[in-house]
Amino acid sequence: MNNYKSSNYNIFIDKLSENKSLIFNSYFDSYVVLDEQHMDALNNISICDDEKIIADLSSQGLIIKKDFYELNNILINERINKYRDGTLILTIAPSMECNMDCPYCYESRKRGVMSLETEEKLFNWIENIIKNGNFKSLSVTWYGGEPLLKIDTIERLSNKLIPLCADEKINYFSSIVTNGILLNRENSVILKNCKIQFVQVTIDGLKDEHNKRRLLKSNGDSFTTIINNIKENCDIININVRSNIDKENIDEIDKLIDYLFIEQGLMNKIGLYFAPVTDITKGCLFSDTCYSFKEFSEIENYASQRIYDVTRDMKYLFYPSRRVMSCGAVSLNYFVIDHMGNLYKCWNNICVEDKIVGNINDKMNFINEENYKWLSYNLSDNDKCKECEYLPLCMGGCPYFPINGFGNQCDHRIYSCKNYLRLYYQNYLRQKESNYNLNRLITEEGPETIIKLPLSV
Numbered sequence: 065m066n067n068y069k070s071s072n073y074n075i076f077i078d079k080l081s082e083n084k085s086l087i088f089n090s091y092f093d094s095y096v097v098l099d100e101q102h103m104d105a106l107n108n109i110s111i112c113d114d115e116k117i118i119a120d121l122s123s124q125g126l127i128i129k130k131d132f133y134e135l136n137n138i139l140i141n142e143r144i145n146k147y148r149d150g151t152l153i154l155t156i157a158p159s160m161e162c163n164m165d166c167p168y169c170y171e172s173r174k175r176g177v178m179s180l181e182t183e184e185k186l187f188n189w190i191e192n193i194i195k196n197g198n199f200k201s202l203s204v205t206w207y208g209g210e211p212l213l214k215i216d217t218i219e220r221l222s223n224k225l226i227p228l229c230a231d232e233k234i235n236y237f238s239s240i241v242t243n244g245i246l247l248n249r250e251n252s253v254i255l256k257n258c259k260i261q262f263v264q265v266t267i268d269g270l271k272d273e274h275n276k277r278r279l280l281k282s283n284g285d286s287f288t289t290i291i292n293n294i295k296e297n298c299d300i301i302n303i304n305v306r307s308n309i310d311k312e313n314i315d316e317i318d319k320l321i322d323y324l325f326i327e328q329g330l331m332n333k334i335g336l337y338f339a340p341v342t343d344i345t346k347g348c349l350f351s352d353t354c355y356s357f358k359e360f361s362e363i364e365n366y367a368s369q370r371i372y373d374v375t376r377d378m379k380y381l382f383y384p385s386r387r388v389m390s391c392g393a394v395s396l397n398y399f400v401i402d403h404m405g406n407l408y409k410c411w412n413n414i415c416v417e418d419k420i421v422g423n424i425n426d427k428m429n430f431i432n433e434e435n436y437k438w439l440s441y442n443l444s445d446n447d448k449c450k451e452c453e454y455l456p457l458c459m460g461g462c463p464y465f466p467i468n469g470f471g472n473q474c475d476h477r478i479y480s481c482k483n484y485l486r487l488y489y490q491n492y493l494r495q496k497e498s499n500y501n502l503n504r505l506i507t508e509e510g511p512e513t514i515i516k517l518p519l520s521v
């Protein structure tokens with residue numbers, strides 16, 4: 065007899081051979097190969113009396129003390145993090161105007177750009193929150209419309225926010241989502257000086273397909289401009305290419321990987337990932353051509369294997385790791401801010417009038433109905449999620465769905481989780497064989513540890 069029980073978050077990945085199994089623990093973020101002895105003990109932990117095996121399994125979080133309740137811990141941790149000052153997370157749209165007119169864009173909403181007056185009020189609003197709070201960091205994502213149409217606002221606000229954070233001794237993180245048309249050298253230098261760490265640019269296929277879907281208002285060739293901008297500026301800013309995939313451009317996946325990484329020589333210079341076009345907003349014209357998350361996971365499996373085959377590098381691939389909550393939108397200190405200073409909780413809701421939760425000019429009324437819907441969102445209401453072995457990785461998925469009455473939607477990356485882990489194992493074997501620098505790998509006696517990341521909470 066011992067004092068241990070099995071973790072609820074052990075995910076069996078594969079049986080590798082007669083006496084070796086691959087197990088991932090989503091609570092502890094551990095990923096190990098177990099021999100038959102350890103596997104038997106894990107399956108019959110209540111009668112195991114081998115101290116070495118118990119210590120091995122417990123060191124990887126595969127077994128836990130009987131009086132430790134992982135689920136309670138996850139749910140309480142989520143609540144603590146939702147309501148405390150940790151990071152002030154802001155998504156700011158300095159411009160809701162756009163130089164493109166893409167058919168699948170949901171932003172058929174109020175247009176306009178941020179005035180100097182709103183910009184100044186916004187800085188005062190942020191300064192007031194930071195000075196009166198107990199924050200450790202400020203995270204700003206520039207969004208739109210097309211944010212680079214108002215790069216002067218980005219520059220002026222960054223030049224005030226960066227010193228504010230330095231004075232208050234808090235960290236500053238910043239990123240931008242742009243269509244890449246205006247990502248020329250001059251603007252890239254400005255973004256670098258504004259301490260923007262990541263630039264997300266969308267490319268939906270090779271020239272013909274991309275230009276069909278990403279229409280310039282001036283009818284020009286957006287693809288060539290974007291590619292040239294990426295090539296000319298990826299030496300000074302981190303560019304991550306997102307490719308939105310639906311049934312119309314599915315054939316572009318292989319072509320785009322080859323074009324960017326091989327033909328254009330951008331391997332190791334940019335990031336690349338594929339994402340599903342979703343039909344969650346009324347403005348989407350593409351709902352018949354969208355894949356469900358489950359369908360998309362098959363595509364993602366294919367794309368990630370293809371990226372791995374071409375690059376032999378895991379840095380392009382998602383690693384399933386534990387998170388505190390599904391999305392900051394359900395937390396107190398998270399706001400999406402439009403060009404008029406209106407506040408929202410979710411990127412999907414920007415410039416939708418009845419989704420406004422406040423304005424930078426008003427005192428926040430935290431009990432207004434829309435804000436209450438997000439802040440009172442309770443993961444523990446969902447029995448399916450509470451029993452799910454992927455809960456620490458997913459935390460209920462994007463809350464937009466349950467909050468708007470569509471129920472929790474398991475994320476495509478959860479469906480692809482095992483596949484990603486198989487790729488990590490494949491890579492581990494390759495590195496082991498070639499005596500490659502085993503970076504994040506710790507090999508110990510006992511379970512063969514593939515990856516053990518520090519807990520993110």
Ligand code: SF4
Binds near residue numbers: 412462
């Ligand atoms: S709630 Fe969902 S759609 Fe809205 S910002 Fe969060 S992840 Fe995105």
Ligand code: SF4
Binds near residue numbers: 449450452453454473
């Ligand atoms: S949304 Fe799906 S994958 Fe995520 S915790 Fe709930 S049941 Fe699990």
